[in-house]
Amino acid sequence: MLRAVPVDQPIRAGAPRTNFWGFNGSVPGPLLRYRKGETVRLTFQNALEAESAVHWHGIRVPNAMDGVPYVTQNPVKPGEEFVYEFALPDSGTFWYHPHQSSFEQVPRGLYGALIVEEERPIEVDRELVWLLSDVRIGDDGLQIEDFGRVLDIANDGRVGNEVLLNGRAAGAGNVLEVRSGERIRLRLINAAAARIFQLELHGHAMNVIAYDGQAVEPHAVERLVLGPGMRADLVVDCMQAPGSRFLMNDTHRRSAGPIASLVYGDARPLRRQPLGAPMRLAPNRLPEPDLAKATEHYIMFQGGMRGVPTMGIVDGKPVRTHELMERHGLAWTMNYTAQHEHALMHEPFLHLQRGEHVVLRMINETDFVHPMHLHGHFFRVVAVDGHKEARPVWRDTVIMGPRQTLDVAFVADNPGDWMYHCHILDHAAGGMMGTIRVA
Ligand code: C2O
Ligand code: CU
Numbered sequence: 373m374l375r376a377v378p379v380d381q382p383i384r385a386g387a388p389r390t391n392f393w394g395f396n397g398s399v400p401g402p403l404l405r406y407r408k409g410e411t412v413r414l415t416f417q418n419a420l421e422a423e424s425a426v427h428w429h430g431i432r433v434p435n436a437m438d439g440v441p442y443v444t445q446n447p448v449k450p451g452e453e454f455v456y457e458f459a460l461p462d463s464g465t466f467w468y469h470p471h472q473s474s475f476e477q478v479p480r481g482l483y484g485a486l487i488v489e490e491e492r493p494i495e496v497d498r499e500l501v502w503l504l505s506d507v508r509i510g511d512d513g514l515q516i517e518d519f520g521r522v523l524d525i526a527n528d529g530r531v532g533n534e535v536l537l538n539g540r541a542a543g544a545g546n547v548l549e550v551r552s553g554e555r556i557r558l559r560l561i562n563a564a565a566a567r568i569f570q571l572e573l574h575g576h577a578m579n580v581i582a583y584d585g586q587a588v589e590p591h592a593v594e595r596l597v598l599g600p601g602m603r604a605d606l607v608v609d610c611m612q613a614p615g616s617r618f619l620m621n622d623t624h625r626r627s628a629g630p631i632a633s634l635v636y637g638d639a640r641p642l643r644r645q646p647l648g649a650p651m652r653l654a655p656n657r658l659p660e661p662d663l664a665k666a667t668e669h670y671i672m673f674q675g676g677m678r679g680v681p682t683m684g685i686v687d688g689k690p691v692r693t694h695e696l697m698e699r700h701g702l703a704w705t706m707n708y709t710a711q712h713e714h715a716l717m718h719e720p721f722l723h724l725q726r727g728e729h730v731v732l733r734m735i736n737e738t739d740f741v742h743p744m745h746l747h748g749h750f751f752r753v754v755a756v757d758g759h760k761e762a763r764p765v766w767r768d769t770v771i772m773g774p775r776q777t778l779d780v781a782f783v784a785d786n787p788g789d790w791m792y793h794c795h796i797l798d799h800a801a802g803g804m805m806g807t808i809r810v811a
Contacts, residue, residue, distance in 0.1 A: 374401065375417040376424055376470070376482060383534060384541040388513030392481030393420060399539040400503045400563070401468070401484030408463040408488050408656075416454045423447035426456060427471040428486060429601060429745075430585055430768045433458040435788025438747055441472045442714055443789050443807060462656040463490040464585020465559040465603040467503070472713070475565060475797035476519040479507060479532065481539075483563040494581070495649035496607065497554040497642065504542070504598070504631070505563040506532030525802035526677040526703035528626065528740070529566025529600075535628045544619060546632040550610040553642030555649075557581075558606040562598040565797040568741065568771075570624035571596045571631065575616075579607040579651055586750060586766035587653035595623065599743030601769040601795035605653075609646040614638050658750050658766060659783035666729040666781055669722055673772075675704035675803065676738045684710040684803065702803035704738070704794070710803030720809035722792075724784040728810075734778045742799060744778075745769040746808070747790040751782035769795055784810040 379394040395401025406412060416426050425448050427439035437458040441447040448454045466486040470477040485501045508516045508530065524530040535542040550556065562569055571578075577592040582605035596604055612618065615638055620631045675684075675693075684696045684705040691710075696702045702710040707721055724730055731754070734744060745768060752764040757777050764781075772778050793805030 373415050373417060374426060375419055377419040379481065381539065382513065383507070383536060383539070390507065390509055390513045391515055393477065394481045395484055399481035401482070403501060404468070404484065404486040406460055406488050408460055408491055411457065411459045413455070413457045416448060416456060418448045418450055418452055421450050422473065422477070423449055424470045424472050424477060424482070425454065426468050428458070428466065428468050430464065430466040431458065431486070432461050432748060432750070432786060435748065435786070435790070438788070438790070439471055440747070440791055443791065447472055460488045462585060463488045464582060464656070465561060465605055466585055467561050467563060467603070469563065471791070475530065475801040478563065478797055479519070479530065479565040480515065485559070485561055487559065490653060492654065494557070494651060494653060495647065496557040499557040499559070501559045501561070503538050503561045503563050504569055505536045506567050506628070507534050507536060508532045509534055520701070520798070520801060522697055522701055522703065525701065525798045526697065529796035529798040531566050531626055532564065533628065535567070535622070535631065537632060542631045544630045544633050547635050548632055549635050549637050551639050551642050552610060552612065552614050552636055553644065554610050555647045556608045556610065558608055559603065560598060560606065561603045562600050564600050566600060567626065568600070568624055569598045569622050570627070571598065571620060572623055573608065573618070573620045575612055575618040576608050576610065576634070581605045581607055581651050581653055583765050584750070584768045586658070587655045588765050589763065590651040597771065599741070599769065599771045599795065600797065601743055601745050607651045610634070610636070611646060612636055614641065659785050661729045661752060661781035661783050663731065663754065663781060666731045668731045668733060670733045670735065671706055672735045672737060673704065673706055673742065673804070674737045676740050678739050684708055686710050687715060704799055704802050704804040706804060706806055709806065711806055713801065713805070720789055721806040722808045724808060724810045726784060726787050726810055728784045729781070730784055731779050731781045734772055734780065736772045736774065736776050739774045741774060742772045742804065743769050743795040744772055744792070745795045746792050748786040748788065749782050749784065749790070751780040753778060754781045755779035787811060
């Protein structure tokens with residue numbers, strides 16, 4: 373059972389309580405853990421005064437279980453329930469959150485992790501799940517309820533003033549105690565509405581073993597950029613001396629400071645050399661796109677505060693940019709179209725044939741970063757600004773830099789109408805969302 377309810381909890385010891393909304397009375401919601409191939413059966417109960425639903429980010433569910441109001445189901449009204457039931461085809465790090473007024477409901481605290489274990493997990497000493505997020509709160513601890521301001525919608529989105537790690541204030545004071553010699557698997561999830569993290573871990577290699585839940589060839593990175601919606605699985609060998617301490621820092625230009633401290637206990641090292649066990653995960657079976665026979669489709673993105681003045685189509689009618697913002701509260705277009713959430717049952721902006729091999733060329737004509745997410749499928753990022761990627765990774769959410777062009781490829785094998793949107797949730801609310809029909 374997953375029950376959405378108001379919940380008051382402090383973000384740090386001694387702090388005033390913050391008025392969140394949470395699943396099962398906590399922020400984040402319960403950590404859901406399954407084995408690959410298992411079936412999830414969960415009743416969602418809406419004990420809020422707002423309509424809602426639950427979306428399973430990254431899980432290749434049948435369309436009717438995707439949890440998108442107005443597209444795959446009716447909104448779940450206050451006091452009502454909805455039963456979700458679907459199999460888990462992929463192992464990996466996933467998460468869940470509402471898909472209704474998500475620019476408000478997610479930062480209010482409605483999110484949780486969904487972990488699907490591999491048939492044969494890799495060997496580690498400890499596994500941790502870190503849900504990163506943020507809130508905008510005042511000195512009284514209460515949320516500043518300025519959701520959906522055009523100023524945020526047309527810029528970087530609504531970035532909070534307190535970063536949260538598993539619902540508690542992040543920062544150097546957030547201590548992870550480690551033992552010298554131990555190997556940790558760290559599952560990172562960015563559940564923030566708009567904040568992009570650029571993580572650096574002092575004194576340790578961050579070995580990436582999966583992006584968005586899908587295995588990659590293990591490789592060490594200096595910094596890890598995680599946009600909203602994105603995940604990374606890391607293996608960290610803690611080989612420093614007992615008693616030492618290190619920071620995990622966020623070096624993004626909008627950073628609110630360090631995320632956590634790694635503090636070595638005094639216990640004698642568990643081992644002197646890093647664990648020899650392989651880090652490589654067995655890959656999930658995903659349908660491989662054949663670029664030679666793929667059809668190309670284009671999506672052009674325009675808008676934003678400093679964007680090229682253009683026009684947009686709203687509810688089938690052309691509208692000038694300033695009216696787009698002033699009259700409709702919309703600031704972004706995809707292929708000249710801007711949509712409101714409740715209008716999503718209208719025409720999909722792309723029609724794909726079931727089984728079609730597809731290259732989506734995403735052309736960002738804006739000055740902003742957009743983590744673009746597709747439901748129901750994984751795609752390979754095959755080219756950046758026309759340059760082929762040597763090792764195209766699988767993703768369900770990809771960061772599209774300002775003025776950048778990305779080619780992503782996939783097989784449209786999952787029938788239904790699938791959301792495709794920016795995961796900066798204010799951008800999505802501001803028009804950067806639509807559906808892709810696979811039929
Ligand atoms: Cu994480 Cu359309 O969602
Ligand atoms: Cu965006």
